[in-house]
Amino acid sequence: MRVFDYEDVQLIPNKCIIDSRSQADTTTTLGKYTFKIPVVPANMATVINEELSVWLAKNGYFYVMHRFAPETRLSFVKKMHDQDLIASISVGVKPEEFQFVSDLADQQLTPEFITIDIAHGHANSVIKMIHHIKQLLPETFVIAGNVGTPEAVRELENAGADATKVGIGPGKACITKLKTGFGTGGWQLAAIRWCAKAASKPIIADGGIRTNGDIAKSVRFGATMVMIGSLLAGHQESPGNMITIDGKNYKQYYGSASETQKGQHKNVEGRQMLVPYRGHIQDTLEEMHQDLQSAVSYAGGKTLNAIRKVDYVILHGVNDFN
Numbered sequence: 572m573r574v575f576d577y578e579d580v581q582l583i584p585n586k587c588i589i590d591s592r593s594q595a596d597t598t599t600t601l602g603k604y605t606f607k608i609p610v611v612p613a614n615m616a617t618v619i620n621e622e623l624s625v626w627l628a629k630n631g632y633f634y635v636m637h638r639f640a641p642e643t644r645l646s647f648v649k650k651m652h653d654q655d656l657i658a659s660i661s662v663g664v665k666p667e668e669f670q671f672v673s674d675l676a677d678q679q680l681t682p683e684f685i686t687i688d689i690a691h692g693h694a695n696s697v698i699k700m701i702h703h704i705k706q707l708l709p710e711t712f713v714i715a716g717n718v719g720t721p722e723a724v725r726e727l728e729n730a731g732a733d734a735t736k737v738g739i740g741p742g743k744a745c746i747t748k749l750k751t752g753f754g755t756g757g758w759q760l761a762a763i764r765w766c767a768k769a770a771s772k773p774i775i776a777d778g779g780i781r782t783n784g785d786i787a788k789s790v791r792f793g794a795t796m797v798m799i800g801s802l803l804a805g806h807q808e809s810p811g812n813m814i815t816i817d818g819k820n821y822k823q824y825y826g827s828a829s830e831t832q833k834g835q836h837k838n839v840e841g842r843q844m845l846v847p848y849r850g851h852i853q854d855t856l857e858e859m860h861q862d863l864q865s866a867v868s869y870a871g872g873k874t875l876n877a878i879r880k881v882d883y884v885i886l887h888g889v890n891d892f893n
């Protein structure tokens with residue numbers, strides 16, 4: 572298999588068939604819903620909160636609320652439904668999380684999306700959770716992760732997952748590779764390609780996006796949606812604290828498995844850092860939209876599908892493994 576990452580690849584242009592980039596359609600579909608762009612802010616405490624979830628849902632963007640304020644999730648689903656907005660939440664796999672899903676069903680609350688969010692998603696615990704959700708909330712679209720192999724994608728899909736999330740350790744705040752030696756960090760784009768070839772349902776590429784062009788590259792190699800943390804954590808609306816150093820503004824960004832998030836130094840696989848302040852998220856998302864429209868035009872088409880077929884070159888070292 573060829574091993575490469577985002578910075579190693581460039582996409583090759585085709586003849587343009589539109590008169591303006593504004594004609595390019597960047598929408599993507601997950602289940603019954605279509606979203607403006609194939610981008611979702613990471614379900615992390617410094618990236619998303621309830622207020623931003625409402626704004627994203629109202630404005631046609633996909634969102635996944637994090638699971639780190641578990642006691643607020645039930646009322647969050649109600650609040651979103653009261654506003655006729657989709658409810659998209661995260662769960663873990665501990666016993667209380669199974670109970671939470673049962674509580675939702677008891678109260679006849681069906682979130683449109685549930686993301687099972689654990690570090691090593693190729694696990695029996697995740698398969699059990701998929702079965703549990705599908706049994707009690709059959710209408711809910713289940714995203715399961717995170718994984719990094721075709722075997723994992725197939726097994727979670729066979730268990731009933733409607734989409735799988737690919738990426739073990741490519742994140743900016745991630746130290747999984749350093750702490751355990753495992754992961755897709757350094758070859759995330761190749762891992763997306765590897766997993767997408769085995770997938771029969773949508774793939775969400777998660778982690779390692781450093782430029783807007785990386786979104787188009789993820790789509791090229793099989794992603795239906797791209798989850799982004801650090802690049803979307805530096806906004807006015809981002810929940811992390813604002814910090815000013817030498818007159819320059821930053822926002823706090825920390826991993827979901829960091830000591831800061833966990834409140835203890837146990838199984839730490841994430842770190843805390845600062846990301847540059849970037850103003851309003853609306854402007855960044857619009858820039859991503861425009862850059863994707865441009866990518867569609869370079870791909871020689873009118874929709875994101877055109878990007879999925881373009882040729883590419885691998886600029887740097889090509890490795891193989893069996």
Ligand SMILES: NC(=O)C1=CN([C@@H]2O[C@H](COP(=O)(O)OP(=O)(O)OC[C@H]3O[C@@H](n4cnc5c(N)ncnc54)[C@H](OP(=O)(O)O)[C@@H]3O)[C@@H](O)[C@H]2O)C=CC1
Pocket residue numbers: 663664665688689690691696717738739740741742745747778826827828838840
């Ligand atoms: N995408 C990525 O690369 C990574 C993401 N993260 C993020 O950090 C957060 C915390 O993740 P996580 O620690 O999984 O969540 P939890 O702490 O909620 O762990 C979930 C459950 O799985 C068990 N568990 C976790 N890891 C393993 C493992 N390697 N082998 C066996 N059992 C395991 C835990 O038990 P116990 O704690 O007792 O082992 C716990 O019961 C999540 O939001 C996740 O997305 C973390 C690391 C990598």
Ligand SMILES: Nc1nc2c(ncn2[C@@H]2O[C@H](COP(=O)(O)O)[C@@H](O)[C@H]2O)c(=O)[nH]1
Pocket residue numbers: 613614615717738739740741742743744745746747777778779780798799800801802825826827828829840841842
């Ligand atoms: N290994 C770890 N990965 C983590 C942690 N917290 C979040 N994440 C993953 O990172 C992406 C975001 O990546 P980015 O490159 O866009 O910043 C996020 O969606 C998670 O999958 C963690 O503590 N450790």
